[in-house]
Amino acid sequence: MRKFRNLSLSNQIFFLITSFILLLIVLQFLIYRVLFQGFYMNTQLSEIELELESFVEKISIINNDDYFDDMYTFASNNNSISLIVDNNYDLVTSEYSVNSVEVTNRSTAERFNIILDDILTSIKLRDRIVAKVSKISDSEDWNVSSLKVNNDLKFDYGCDDCMEIRGMATEIHSPDNLNPMFMYNQVARGELSQIKSLDQSEIITHIETGEPWISETEFSTNYIYLHKINDHHILLTIYVMQSSESVLNILSTYNFSIYAVMIALAIIISVIVSNMISKPIISIDDAAKEISELNFDINANENQNKETSSLSNSINTIAVNLKENIDQLNNRNKEVLELYEKQTKQVALRRNFISAISHELKTPLMVMNITVQGILDGIFSINEQEEELHKVLAEITNLDVMIKDLLDIFKLDEMDIKEDLDKINLKTLAQKTLDSVINLTNQYRQEVSLDTVRSPVIYGDKKLLSMVVSNIITNAIKYTPAGEKIDISIRENRNTITFMVNNYGVSIPEDSLEHLFEPFYRVDESRTKSSSKTKGTGLGLYIVSETLKAHNFDFGIENIENGVSMWFTAKKFKK
Template sequence: MNKLSIKLGLLFFLIIFGLETFMFFFLHSALVESRVEEELIALQTRGNSHRSILEKNFDDEIISHVTLMESEANTDVVITDKNGEVLNSSIPKERITNYIERPVNDISWEGHILEDNWKEEAFISTVSPIEINGQTAGHVYMFQSTESIHSLINRLNDHFLLTGLIAVCLTFVIIIILSKALTKPLIKMKEATSKISKGDFSVSLPKSGNDELGNLAESIQLLANDLNYLKQERNEFLASISHELRTPLTYIKGYTDIVYKRDLSNEDRDKYLNIILEETNRLSDLVKNLFNLAKIDENSFVIQKELLDLTDFIDKIEQKFTPAFQEKEMRFEVDCPEGQVLMADPSRLEQIIFNLLDNAIKYSSSGDKAILTVRNNNHTIHITIKDSGKGIPEKDIPYIFERFYRVDKSRTRALGGSGMGLAIVKELVHAHGGTIKIKSEENKGTEFELIFIGADKNENNSISR
């Protein structure tokens, strides 16, 4: 009884069996009553027919003829005079005495049903008055044994019993099939959720339709796929973190041992100490990025927006980055019209642009250029950073914002990238309610477009969005 299929099957069986039983009893009762009523109507009609003949010739010969006719039928007739004396009968008088002794005064010419209790009485009977010249001259009593009715009812009961058994068997079979059909996908879902709870997300549930069960199966399959993706992401994340932490630590430990154990010249010592410093800074940046990602995942990353004058903001960025571009022998151009304003967190927006400009420097060569453009288009601010560097292969573009994803791991390692910069940029842009788009062609350059909801600065410095 612990299986859902058994419970559903038993419940359906009890409901359907109850309905079938009620319908069978109702139909049986209706058929029996209808059949008895038909027998009474036929008996009354036969009595009225005899009465019509006797009203034309109410004599011994006709009475005997009528009695003789009924003696050959499955019904019986008793003819009495107006005082109730039996003139002739096709049935022994003692069997029907209690019927003909009943008062029959004031009976209409259409006749009257004298007895209809077929369950307890031996006969059903009717009576029809014989009227001659407006006076009642006698009565015609018609009798039919209830044995024939009981025999008919027994045959009807047998048919109903056989039909009922067949219906119950068919219902039982159909319910078994239906309950299994209903519970089969549920059992598969239970097995799937059991595997998911044990950490096995490689489940496959077939689409069983557009009903609730189909939607549930689709939801469980989607959950399993998401959990499997998260598991893979977690494993890759941990592997990447381990690798990212191990590399600078290895450099720091190795060069520290060299500086500590060997008698080095001042030049070599400064060289190794500089490497240790670079790897320490890299490790510090990595931990900082991890901390930022953790805060973003926990929705505890605070964005404190304020009204920014983008002209001054971009000028400061240009001043900070121009030396880095000059050192790489690259051109850096800025195009920001006057009067552009934006509601944003200045430190986070600076972090976004710094990351993108830093990538432009890392993945470009001497003689390349980078352009920072700001435009206002239909109340949206578009900040574009375009370079003419190495570009990104088309197959890598869909994954470029994923954490720890590198287009060229060996090259990125040489350039000091951890694969988290663009992931943080994307999260920061989304935290501002903006979007980021990328266009890139290998060996031709990359373009990042940041789109934010614009703001207008009025006289009292209020903001309309």
């Protein structure tokens, strides 16, 4: 044992595998040589005696001495010889020595006795027979080469000179037993002669006990059983057991081939295992190199022994921790980059927005400056001065509206919508806006309808959403031609509520739709179907879009048939 422990692991495995396979070979060889013969004989005898016991019980109750079918089945299934002898141990004769069927032609009443083999068992009286037959010399019987029973072809060996007959099976003849089949069998004749030479008392003992006597030959061992089945008949059964030596020789030849394969496999497996000893270390080293190159798709999965398993787990743990740390760094870098891009974009947007504000403020101020300077310089007449002053007043009013819109935008940036949520009834907001502009809609003869569900309640900032609803409705009134229709609808879905305003008689150029929510963007009125009644600041829809974005509402504007539709969708308030 100490020497074995001092061997290398590869040599230990080689020694164990080889020893185990050699031990199996030796044990199998000894089992075959020492135990197989007795096991084989006892197994065969147990099976045949069990079958024979059942067979004897079955034929003992037959009253008409017709044992053929049962004897044929038993003999065929058990590789045995089955004979019926009388009390003097002579073969009992049978009225018929062969299987035959008599076929009668119903038209001519001519009869044909056809000789058959075991196919007879599938023919019954009155079956329809079609056969090709040839006459047996010096006999009234006929050989059959083709047979069809009730239109079912049983066989067809082919015969050009045969005669075809058609008719009905009127008689069926078969031997009463298997004696005609075995009467010329050398084993059967020899064992019958031996029985007649035995002492009568010895025969009676075998009959009463059911024990066989054994007859040895060069190639087999015969077991002879005698059973009394009635007062006149004795069943003689000869079971021919092939020599176990021949079976053993066949198995030995087969096993020697197996042994050769097993020895070859032992050598191959030993070589493979010896290579497997070094393979885990190489594999773990390769995995460590891949991980050092930041390839984390590689795992060390060597579990052949405790050491390699522990080393693999340690390498994998290091790889997982390293990957997690690198992923965290990458995520943080990504967040920083996104934040930087967002800040850069916001700075650019603010710069553009401030530039746009500067332009929008500078233009009306310049107009007012020129107008006032012209009045002071006496360029305009008295009548013209009043008209120009009205224009200046309109520009001042427009600037006032623009400044208020700008203040709303700056307030929107500073507000936290999530902390200022209210329950808002959209129907109430819409009706309140309509009440405030009813004089304007009457003035322009606009037909305004409000179609809403009973209680369209949502979450949001009440002040901001009031401004959104008011802006959308007043925009529709402002840009809808006189005499046209405005439809306001509030629709409820499973989890959302949609507020929609459709105004008719006007459309927006398709290339302008995507710019409508940009600050200071105004549609060229020459490209629309009607002009607005008042000039806007270009900030209304921008404020609407920013407010809806802050609430995470879906919204949009699109052209419909002979009109424009603007909508937003909010989550429904749930109690």
